Amino acid sequence: MAEREPEIITDKDQMRKWSRSMRAQGKTIGLVPTMGYLHQGHISLIKEAQKHTHLIVVSIYVNPGQFSPSEDLSTYPSDFHGDFEKLKTLSGGVDVVFHPHNLYDYGNSDTISRSSSNDNDREERSEKGAVVSCIEDRKVGHETWVRIERLEKGMCGKSRPVFFRGVATIVTKLFNIVEPDVAVFGKKDYQQWRIIRRMVRDLDFSINVIGSEIVRDADGLAMSSRNVHLSPEEREKALSISRSLLRAKLDAQNGQIYSKEIRNLVIQAIHEAGGRVDYAEIVDQESLEAVEEIESPVVFCVAAWFGKVRLIDNMEINV
Amino acid sequence: MAEREPEIITDKDQMRKWSRSMRAQGKTIGLVPTMGYLHQGHISLIKEAQKHTHLIVVSIYVNPGQFSPSEDLSTYPSDFHGDFEKLKTLSGGVDVVFHPHNLYDYGNSDTISRSSSNDNDREERSEKGAVVSCIEDRKVGHETWVRIERLEKGMCGKSRPVFFRGVATIVTKLFNIVEPDVAVFGKKDYQQWRIIRRMVRDLDFSINVIGSEIVRDADGLAMSSRNVHLSPEEREKALSISRSLLRAKLDAQNGQIYSKEIRNLVIQAIHEAGGRVDYAEIVDQESLEAVEEIESPVVFCVAAWFGKVRLIDNMEINV
Structure with a gap:
């Protein structure tokens, strides 16, 4: 692959259309899902993906479904312009930057039910001990979640009870939109990597999930x-x-x-x-x-x- | 389509390979998921599917993941030979009968953890109020479940708490294996049909889910x-x-x-x-x-x- 300016795609149907047209030409597609604010850790994921497929899609989407309302969604750093500059000059190249505005917007069809849109709803769910992410909080009607019941429970799952179901669900969505052959995840998020591998096995996704080693700054701090x-x-x-x-x-x-x-x-x-x-x-x-x-x-x-x-x-x- | 003998496929990789080779030839694929023991209700689903796609896959698989250990999995009727005879002579034709032996067998890789394979496990989970299907009961290591959190709760979900997560999960697996363009479900299982539609929307499956009307015997009894x-x-x-x-x-x-x-x-x-x-x-x-x-x-x-x-x-x- 030569260096080239990546195409920016924001619409999910257009994204899938691109993937299918490339696949029809015999090309394989690697996906690197990110929440943006790219650093050398992300770059190493892209370089890993480049070893395995003809084409590279980097998704940049801060997923509200994996944040609880009390977490740092609103302050999560972002810099799309800077990210794009980094990807543009990356050796080996990136073919598409998939940068959707909102992956939980389903228009008016089949949306949230009447009684569930009342203000007592979140409180009611919390009382029952149900997990609540920023998605429930926004009342957009999304209600399907992928759960990896054992692996999601320990470690980060204890202090962030909505986190892994949010990750597994958005990754499922991205897999269904991008339809990649390979997806690369960082082993810095070790539990996440194991969860995605287990999910891919259990749900029969035809995707090779690759774990990429942690990248550290010179002083040893893991990049984040x-x-x-x-x-x-x-x-x-x-x-x-x-x-x-x-x-x-x-x-x-x-x-x-x-x-x-x-x-x-x-x-x-x-x-x-x-x-x-x-x-x-x-x-x-x-x-x-x-x-x-x-x-x-x-x-x-x-x-x-x-x-x-x-x-x-x-x-x-x-x- | 002319009448023809359907190909029987039991291996999931072979199934996906068939679908991809057909898609590469520009053919569209319709999936009719069944648990076998086919009756006129199923036939009507197939006939509906024939209206929408070039090729038809009928899956026959009694899914242990949607039965609780106390339900009627062991007595659920089956007659693969009789089913195949019906499909063989069906006007319009069926291209593939996908009849896997076990969709939860993942070999030895990444299987169930040591502590979870002990005999106290099921009891332990039940005590915590977690739902348990015949899959947990068999300790095969599968642990990923798709939940449609609101729609799965009422009606059949009340008396059959493992049912809809089992249905949503097996349908996800079948979607990922068969990769159809269209899938047809009977509106006799009304809640199931709504759940699958919601799931397809929320997880961004690129599949058109069609509901087919109830078929009744002459006396009015819904076929089952x-x-x-x-x-x-x-x-x-x-x-x-x-x-x-x-x-x-x-x-x-x-x-x-x-x-x-x-x-x-x-x-x-x-x-x-x-x-x-x-x-x-x-x-x-x-x-x-x-x-x-x-x-x-x-x-x-x-x-x-x-x-x-x-x-x-x-x-x-x-x-």
């Missing part, structure tokens, strides 16, 4: 669009995550098999740096279930708050 | 594979459903607007015939929410037991 919200001091403190994870990995490689010992060191290091640990779990790489003794491939996953920013990171430990 | 389990006496009693529904429709057309009055007559008629009413609800045709006064298009949906057989039927009332 949310890093922009860290003050220089917070950023320095946040390095405690990657540093303690690396230490944990070395400890395990040197024979420490007890998860509890290793976890405690990481929790302590983050705490001492001034972070607030959401979770720090050593889990099986496939089932994502906590292990007490490290005797098979595991991944050490961490989420922690520094100031108002929640960061995640992880390290695979292959013993 | 389960009718075979009715004794002659039970069958006679079961006619109370369709007869009272027809009466209800006439009452509404003659100006009776109070749902309660109409419902009571139907409930009473079924009860007097010796049936046990599961539900009898007059609901909005799109939202499926109960209406007290009939002022817009509604559908009167009934489920009732006669002996060990649970029957459903409905009548649209367009005022």
